[in-house]
Every structure is written in C-alpha cells, then in structure tokens.
Amino acid sequence: MTTHYNYPSSSASSFWRMPLSYFFICCVINYFTGALDLQTISDARGQRDFNAAVGMPLLTSFFWISLRVQQQQMASAIMSYLLDKNALSLFAQHRARLASKLRQQIITSATLAVSVTVVYIISEELVAFDLNAQVLVLDLIAVPFWFFFWLFLFQMVSSTQYITRHFITKIITTSGELKALRRISSLSVENTLFGLIALVIIPVFWFNTQIPAIDMFIVTIFSLSLIAYLFMPAYRIVGLISTQKQQVIDKLTVGLVAIHKVEQHNKLEAERRHTLEREIEEVENISASPVPFELAKRLISVVMLVPASWMALLYLEHLVG
Incomplete structure (x- = not known):
C-alpha cells in the first residue's frame, strides 16, 4: 500500500465503491453455489452456511469501509494538531511512521487470518474435502473476513495509542x-x-x-x-x-x-x-x-x-x- 492510499485526501464517499462491490460479488457467488438459497436450508449446517454467506461479506465490507474512514480521521486529527503548533511540515514524518506500522499490522493480520480460518473450519467441520463448491467458497471468503477483522482491531487500538504517545504532553x-x-x-x-x-x-x-x-x-x-x-x-x-x-x-x-x-x-x-x-x-x-x-x-x-x-x-x- 502506498502512503497516498493510507491517508487519502478525497472524501469518504469514494471509500464505499470497492467494499460494496466485494459484498455484491460474494453474495452473487454464494447464491449460485447454493449458500444463499433459502429452499436448501433443511438442517443446522445449511442454516450456518446461510448465516456465514451473509455475515462474512457484510462484516468484511464494513471493516474495510471503517478502516478507510478511520485512517482519514486519524490524518485529520494529526494535521489539526500540527497546524495549531505551526509544524505542518512534520505531517509527512508521522504519515511515514503510520504507514510502516500499517504494513506490519497487515502482515500480522494476514498470518492470523489464515491461522484462525484453518482452526475455525476444522472445529466447525467446514472443510470441503468433497470439493463442495458451497463450502469451498465459504472457506475462501473466510480469509479476507478474518484479515479485515484483525486489521480493524489493530488499527483502531494503535491509532489512539499513537496520537496519545506523540501529541499529549x-x-x-x-x-x-x-x-x-x-x-x-x-x-x-x-x-x-x-x-x-x-x-x-x-x-x-x-x-x-x-x-x-x-x-x-x-x-x-x-x-x-x-x-x-x-x-x-x-x-x-x-x-x-x-x-x-x-x-x-x-x-x-x-x-x-x-x-x-x-x-x-x-x-x-x-x-x-x-x-x-x-x-x-x-x-x-x-x-x-x-x-x-x-x-x-x-x-x-x-x-x-x-x-x-x-x-x-x-x-x-x-x-x-
């Protein structure tokens, strides 16, 4: 990710396009694989798959949008403080630090996403050994779900800690x-x-x-x-x-x-x-x-x-x- 992506100058409205497209695509794929077909829900497993087919794309898109909005709010808070101090030239330095921290959190989140997905699908018996398309797709979209879940949590916590550490005397x-x-x-x-x-x-x-x-x-x-x-x-x-x-x-x-x-x-x-x-x-x-x-x-x-x-x-x- 580039620094421009981390702290965009455009309005938050543009943040919706890719997350909502992801949600729509996931719903379409899940529908054609049968996960969103209400007629096929006959047992607890079918209900669980239906819930996951709705919940994972929905929360993934929400976390994605929240991260983009939160990053802009963070940049705005830093710029406001630096303007008060007449030290706006330091903004690039803070942006570089936050970009580096974000890259570290992306790696950690990706590792946790794969690990939690594996543990989850094994514990909930969601492994597609029979190459069932419905279960296979749910397994695949679980990875970005857990990735954005952990990245969302890390970013929300670290943003408050960063601004407290650097801007409060x-x-x-x-x-x-x-x-x-x-x-x-x-x-x-x-x-x-x-x-x-x-x-x-x-x-x-x-x-x-x-x-x-x-x-x-x-x-x-x-x-x-x-x-x-x-x-x-x-x-x-x-x-x-x-x-x-x-x-x-x-x-x-x-x-x-x-x-x-x-x-x-x-x-x-x-x-x-x-x-x-x-x-x-x-x-x-x-x-x-x-x-x-x-x-x-x-x-x-x-x-x-x-x-x-x-x-x-x-x-x-x-x-x-």
Whole structure:
C-alpha cells in the first residue's frame, strides 16, 4: 500500500465503491453455489452456511469501509494538531511512521487470518474435502473476513495509542494542547462507534443456530479491547480536560497579572499581554465535555442498538420456530 492510499485526501464517499462491490460479488457467488438459497436450508449446517454467506461479506465490507474512514480521521486529527503548533511540515514524518506500522499490522493480520480460518473450519467441520463448491467458497471468503477483522482491531487500538504517545504532553500549558486532548477523546469515541456497530452486525452469524465457543471467545476479546483501549482513554479524559483547563487558565492569569504590575510597559510587553489575553479567552471557550454533543448522541444510540440487535435475533428465532 502506498502512503497516498493510507491517508487519502478525497472524501469518504469514494471509500464505499470497492467494499460494496466485494459484498455484491460474494453474495452473487454464494447464491449460485447454493449458500444463499433459502429452499436448501433443511438442517443446522445449511442454516450456518446461510448465516456465514451473509455475515462474512457484510462484516468484511464494513471493516474495510471503517478502516478507510478511520485512517482519514486519524490524518485529520494529526494535521489539526500540527497546524495549531505551526509544524505542518512534520505531517509527512508521522504519515511515514503510520504507514510502516500499517504494513506490519497487515502482515500480522494476514498470518492470523489464515491461522484462525484453518482452526475455525476444522472445529466447525467446514472443510470441503468433497470439493463442495458451497463450502469451498465459504472457506475462501473466510480469509479476507478474518484479515479485515484483525486489521480493524489493530488499527483502531494503535491509532489512539499513537496520537496519545506523540501529541499529549504530561504538563498542559496551552489551548492547543487542550484541543489535542479533545481530539484524542473524539477519535477514541469514533473508533468505539465502529466497534459497536460491528457488535450490532455479528448476531447475523448466530441466527437460528447455536453460538460456537470460538465465536464467543473472539467476541469477548473484541469487546474487551474496545473497552480497554478505546472507551477507557476517552473516559479518563473527561476529568483531565476539566482539571487541566483550570490549571492552564491559572498559569496564564499569573503571567498576565505580572505584566500588569509593571509600571512602564514597552511594546514587547504589550504584545505579550495581548497574546496572553487571547490565549485565556481561547482556553475559556474550550468545552470541558470530552466529545461534541452530536458524537455523544451517536454513541448512546449505537450502544442501545447492541442489545437491541441481540434481542431482535431471539425474537426472529422465536417467529421462525
């Protein structure tokens, strides 16, 4: 992958084309191999194949789109911070670091994808020894599914860690550094939203079937990663922004008072006074809320959708039963 691909400058709308084409092609192939033929569902194996034929292309496309959108959000957050610091020339350096990390994660995700696919199809008896086209196609599309699953998880976690490590200082002294705290919180919440939407979609795999133990194990890892590496950093910033904001105002006010105590003011001191006054005003205008109100509403809505989707699954199973 090129650096341009990792951090595109075009709008997110162009991200939909290839993932949606992949979903459509997979559905067409699965239909002609019989996996999406409702008439052939006569046992648990047929139902499981049908669920996988829908769920794997759907989640693969979702992870694919989410990665592209998240990469652009990451680039936007970094550029905003560098603009505040008047250091936009460093953007290429950060982009190169992230591209290198992405390449490493691609290799790791590909390795895990093949390994998990092999374990999964053996444990769930999905090996196409008889060269059954339906099962063979499901085995093949399982590889990109697990690849994007792991890459999605790695990217969501590492993006928050990267921006925290490189753009948050231990001692906050400026409005730009306070804004950086809010950007990290917003980025973490946005990444959490993507993860929660995935949890809303996952029950597609379990419609009218027993939930495999390996599925519950992976969903548990996925959920714990969301809480530990995405949601908790945003939660910790809730108190941090409030306390650091007041400390910054107090420090700036001390400097402003010191200037006012000087009996004779020269041009340099006047400029410094105006700079401090503007900085205090800018800090005061920074909301103590860790994320924008609209983003908070989206988060609450998606959180409510997770149990709702699981309840909908149980209700549909009851209707079918």
